[in-house]
Amino acid sequence: MPELPEAETMARDLQRRTPGLLIADLLAAYPPIIASDGDLFREILVGQTIVQVGRLGKLVRFDLSSGAAFFAHLKMTGQFALGPWPGSLEGHWPPHARVAFLLKGVGSTTTLFYKDVRKFGRLRAFAADKVQAYVDGLALGPDPLTVDPQIFHKRLSAQRGRLKGVLLDQKIVAGFGNIYADESLFAAGLSPLRSAASLSEKETSLLLTEARRIMNESIKLRGSTVDNYQGLEGGGSYQDKHQAYGKGGKPCPKCGQPFLKVAVLGRSTVYCPVCQN
Ligand SMILES: [Zn+2]
Incomplete structure (x- = not known):
């Protein structure tokens, strides 16, 4: 859990709500969720606009304006939710929220939370020239919805x-x-x-x-x-x-x-x- 249909539902929800929004800031209440180097993760994401959200197997993939991408491996209980920006690690975080992304649009601000009760999920970000190597390294088989x-x-x-x-x-x-x-x-x-x-x-x-x-x-x-x-x-x-x-x-x-x-x-x-x- 979540499997293909749940990851697809999350990706479609995110695709309806987040493309065009700028990642203005992020906070990690539970840093081990970020499997990439934390400073690099921030450097790759902050200042970029979300272009598209899709699914890769059971992963959710966010493509960014720079050509960079970040991937959510949801494992047992990973999921996303929207809410108000907590402002700091001591601010108001929803239950089980581990990472917060401050998203800014034209005249709007929202926060995308990555929530994970069991904390087995992992987020990874890659610069444009490293994305394909990561995807290739996953060596995922074909998707059951489209495989011949x-x-x-x-x-x-x-x-x-x-x-x-x-x-x-x-x-x-x-x-x-x-x-x-x-x-x-x-x-x-x-x-x-x-x-x-x-x-x-x-x-x-x-x-x-x-x-x-x-x-x-x-x-x-x-x-x-x-x-x-x-x-x-x-x-x-x-x-x-x-x-x-x-x-x-x-x-x-x-x-x-x-x-x-x-x-x-x-x-x-x-x-x-x-x-x-
Ligand atoms: Zn039977």
């Missing part, structure tokens, strides 16, 4: 690991986390324990179709609010549509048998032993 089905098949079928673990590996395909992996595998009737290499082209194609349907529906509903996730313009409601995720022991909606809960690579995994093969 044949490429998706090739990437999965090259992996001997269990399907669930392969889907979570951002270098193979970028965007799945625990929620959308469990939901997509249930919808496609595929066991998370199968070797990814054993999937036929028909099976990977069905998995991709179901993953896209689920992620696109979730984006329409502003993602899944599990734990504390909120976009700038409020939380999501896709959690009400979850079929399998988090439902270990409950009856499968297709066959009525109880869902099993197992660990795959240390990640809690829920599946129906009857419907998922």
Whole structure:
């Protein structure tokens, strides 16, 4: 959490509200969130205008007027919120706000807060000539919303690991986390324990179709609010549509048998032993 649909919702909210605004100042109440050198982070960002906000896998990317960019790796509980400028580290900060960006527009001032309950998220900024090297270094796999089905098949079928673990590996395909992996595998009737290499082209194609349907529906509903996730313009409601995720022991909606809960690579995994093969 947040996964592709939640990062996409945040990026779209930010894209509606922040392009054209100048980053006039910033404060870090919890400096370790800034993974770049703190002085360099400030030097790269302050004085620049936000040009565009988008998503890269599960990351949110801000492009700035100088060609520089900064990236938010949201990890467990990272999110953004708007509010008034706290003025200092002793000023009024919203709960769990770790970094504050003072944004100035024509006749308007607002503050973009990076909030993170668990504090595992990281912000990184790169000068224009370093951005591409950072993106290349992430070595992210293709995006499930746009990847060609044949490429998706090739990437999965090259992996001997269990399907669930392969889907979570951002270098193979970028965007799945625990929620959308469990939901997509249930919808496609595929066991998370199968070797990814054993999937036929028909099976990977069905998995991709179901993953896209689920992620696109979730984006329409502003993602899944599990734990504390909120976009700038409020939380999501896709959690009400979850079929399998988090439902270990409950009856499968297709066959009525109880869902099993197992660990795959240390990640809690829920599946129906009857419907998922
Ligand atoms: Zn079932």
